[in-house]
Amino acid sequence: MSASRHSGYVPQDIEPKWQKVWTDRGVMRADDNSSKPKFYDLVMYPYPSGDLTVGHARNYVMGDVLARMKRMQGFEVLHPFGWDAFGLPAENAAMKRGGIHPETWTIENIAKAKRELKMLGILYDWDREVTSCMPDYYRWTEWLFLLFYERGLAYRAMAPVNWCPVDKTVLANEQVINGRCWRHLDVEVEKRDLEQWFFKITDYADRLLDDLELLDKWPHKVRLMQTNWIGRSQGAEVEFPIVGLAGGESLRIYTTRPDTLFGATFMVLAPEHPLVERITTDKYRAKVREYVAKARKASDIDRLSTEREKSGVPTGAFALNPVNGEKIPIWVADYVLMTYGTGAIMAVPAHDERDFEFAERFGLPIREVIAPPTGSQRELRAAYVGPGVMVNSGEFDGLDSVAGTERVIAALEAKGQGKRAVKYRLRDWLISRQRYWGSPIPIVHCEVDGLVPVPMEQLPVLLPKEYKPLSENPDFWRTTCPKCGREARRETDTMDTFIDSSWYFLRYASPHDTTQPFDSELANHWMPVDQYTGGVEHAILHLLYSRFFVKVLHDAGMLEASEPFVRLFNQGMVKRFGQVMSKSAGNGVSPDELVDKQGADAGRIYEMFIGPPEEDVEWTDAGLNGVVRFLQRVWRLVLEPDSIVVEGGGADVVILNRKAAQTVKKVTEHYDELRFNTAVAALMELANTMQSHLQNGGARDADWNSAVRILVKLLNPLAPHMCEEMWERLGERSMLADSTWPEYDAAAAAEPEVTLVVQVAGKVRDRLTVPVGTSEEKALEVAMASDRVRAAFDGRKPSKVVYVPDRLINLVP
C-alpha cells in the first residue's frame, strides 16, 4: 500500500494493537467511587438495524473525541452505550426472512455493530451496556409502568386513536406526521375508537414548558419545537345559554380572544360534540346527521387540510351571547376539533380568518369589534387579527384590545358566565401497541377486580418465546388474578418503545442492579447528562418523553435532577451521492471498508473535518485523501524528522513555541464547543508550522520536543491509535490515554507584535507591524508616516481618528 512507502505509518498494523490494550486496561471504565469530577457523555442509543455506516458512526466519533479529552482533563467520564432493541423492524425482518425470531435478528445485529464500533476505536464502558429487549432491562420498564400507574399517571381510556394499517398498531400523536405514520410517510393513519393505555403527560405540560427556560444549552430550535408542540394558550371559557333547551343548559366554548366577544355572530360545534344530537331541531336533523356521519368517516388528512373549502350545516338551534343577550345561530362544522378546548367555539368572523372564511361562504354576518390602529374599514376584506381599539362592544368601547381582554374576563367571572382558562395542544401519550416485540404491560384484567397490577416482585412479565401476537397466545394471557386468584387475562398490548428509551440513561448508572431500575445514589452522582448528542428527529418524541419521565421520577423522590440533559447537540447527517448514507440505499460506506483502506484514525478525522458537526455533509473520497496526507505528515514530523529536507536557515523557535501554545487554547475550546472541523484545521496549522520550522533548519531541541508532545496530545482524541503509537515510540512510559491534557500557557502564546491595520476613511491602506500595547499617539505617528497614508492626506491632518488598540487605526480626512 502506497501509504507505507514514504512513512512508517501503517494504520492497519497499529490499530488492532491499541484497541486491545484499551480494552484490556479498561481505559473507558467509569469508576463510581472516583474523587474526580464526573462528566456524563452520552450519544443517543441506536436501534440495532444491522445497517451501521460511517454516517451513523459520525456522532459516535464526536462523543468519543469529547470523552477522550475529558478523561485527559481529569474528569471521571461516563461514556456508555446500549441498544434500543425493541421495535418493529425486528418483527418485519423476522417476517421477511421467514421464521427468524426478532430476538435472534436483534442480537446478531448488536454483535455486528459492536464489532464495528470497536474497530473505529470508539471506547465505551461496555460493562454498562444496556439492551432494552433483555428481561433484566424490561423488567424495570414494567416496574416503572407500575410506578406511573400507582401515581395515577397511567390510565386506560376509550378514544379515537391513530391506527397504522401497515404496522397494525396504534400510534401516539407525536408519531403521526401530517396524518401519516412516522415510519411510513406514504401511509395514512386511520381513526379507530379503541380502549388504550395512556400516560398523563398533560399533567406535566406546564413544567415541561416552563423548564425549557432552564435548558439554555439546548439548540434554540429544539426548545421552540417543544414549546409549539406543548402549545399553551391563555384565554377564557365562556358559557352561552342555549335557547329553548330544558334546564337552561349552556354551551361552553373556549376562546383566546375574549375581547372579541361582542363580534360573535354564530357558534360552531365539532361534529363529535355531545350536544349536537340534543340541540338539533327536527327540521335540520337529517342534514346534520348526514354531515356528522361524513365528517366522522373522513381521514384527518382531509379534515385538517387548510386548503379545503370550509363545510358545515346549521342545527336550527340558537345561543345567547352572555354579554349582550344577542341570539345567534349554532352550526356544526368540521373545522372545529373535538380534541381541543371544549370542542365548541364562538365564531368572530371579523377577527378570525377561519370564521371569516366560513361566514363568507354561508352568508353569515360579520361585525367589526376591534378597530385596527389604521382606522376602521368600511368593508372588511379579510379578518383583522391584530390588536386595536374595541368598538361595537358596549361598555368596553374605546378600550385597547389587550387591556380589554382582561376586563371582559373579569366581567364574565363576576357574573359567573365564564372564567379564565389555559389550554394545551399537547395530548396524553398513547403508549400501548398491539405488537409482540416490546415490553409487556404488567396488568391483569380480572372480571371481579378490574385492572390489577402484577405485583412488583413478580416482574418481569416475560415475553413468550414463540413469536406471534400476544393476544393470539393463550399460554401467555391465561393467568390468575393476583388479588382474588380467579382466572384472569393478561394485558396483551406491549409498550411503545419510546418508554424504553425514556429512562435508559438512568440505567447506565447502575446497570446490574437486580433490586430496582436504578440506584438513586448512583443516578444522582452521574446525572444529569452533561453532553447529549443525537439526531434532531427526536426533538419532540424522545426528548419530550425523557424529560417527562425524569420529572415523574423526581416527584417520586427517586432522582434529584428534574431535567435529564444539560447540553444537547444535534449532529447533521452524512450523505453520499446526494442521499443520506445507508446500506439499504446502496450508498453506504461501512466501517469495515473504511478501516481496511485508510484506517480508523483517518476516517475519524475525516468525519470531523468534513464540515460543521451540525450540518449535513457530503462524503467524498478526495476529502478523505487530504486527511490521510495530514496524518502521514504528522507521523514524519514526530517520528521521522530526518526525512524532512532542510531548505533554508533562520528558523525562529519563538514562533514554534507560540504556535504550539496558541493551538492548545484553540483546540481545547473547539473540542469543548464540539467544533471539531475547526479543531482539525488548528492542528493542521500547527503541523504546518512545525514542518516549516524543520525546513528552515530549526533545531530539534527541548522546544521542538515540547511542540511534538503538544501536537500528539491534542491530536489524540481524534486519532487515538496513531497518537498512542507515536507516544510509545517517543519513548514515553505511561499511556497517552492516561496522560494529562496540555495546560494553556498564556505567556508563551502572547504575540509581542501585532499587525496594525491602517485605514483611510474605512479602507485598508497599509498594514504596519507594531509592538503590542502601542499607544494611540504612537500609532497615529507611525500611521501618518506611511507613504500610502501621506499620499492620501497630502500634509493635512485627519479630522477624526478611530483607534482600536492592537488592531486598527482609522483616519478620516
Place this chain on the structure above:
RNA sequence: GCGACCGUGGCGGAACUGGUAGACGCGCAGGACUUAGGAUCCUGUGGGGCAACCCGUGGGGGUUCGAGUCCCUCCGGUCGCACCA
C-alpha cells in the same frame, strides 16, 4: 399560510463581543526530486488591470469612522407547525 434557521472563491468551509473577508482542506496551475509518479516537497490560486488601484460575503436600501456580522425590504433554500379557536 405562520414560525425558525440559513445564502461567503471552482468545491467543503473559516472569520470571538461590528474592526486585515476567504483560516484549514479539496481541486487546479507551475516547479523540484525522480526510470516513473495518482508519492513527497516548494510556489501560486476571489474577480478585473502590466501597475499603484478598483470591485467583491444572494439583490436593494439604512445605521456606523468601519458591516459577512446590526436594522428594513425583496429573492432563493432548509426545517418545523399547519383549521389548536
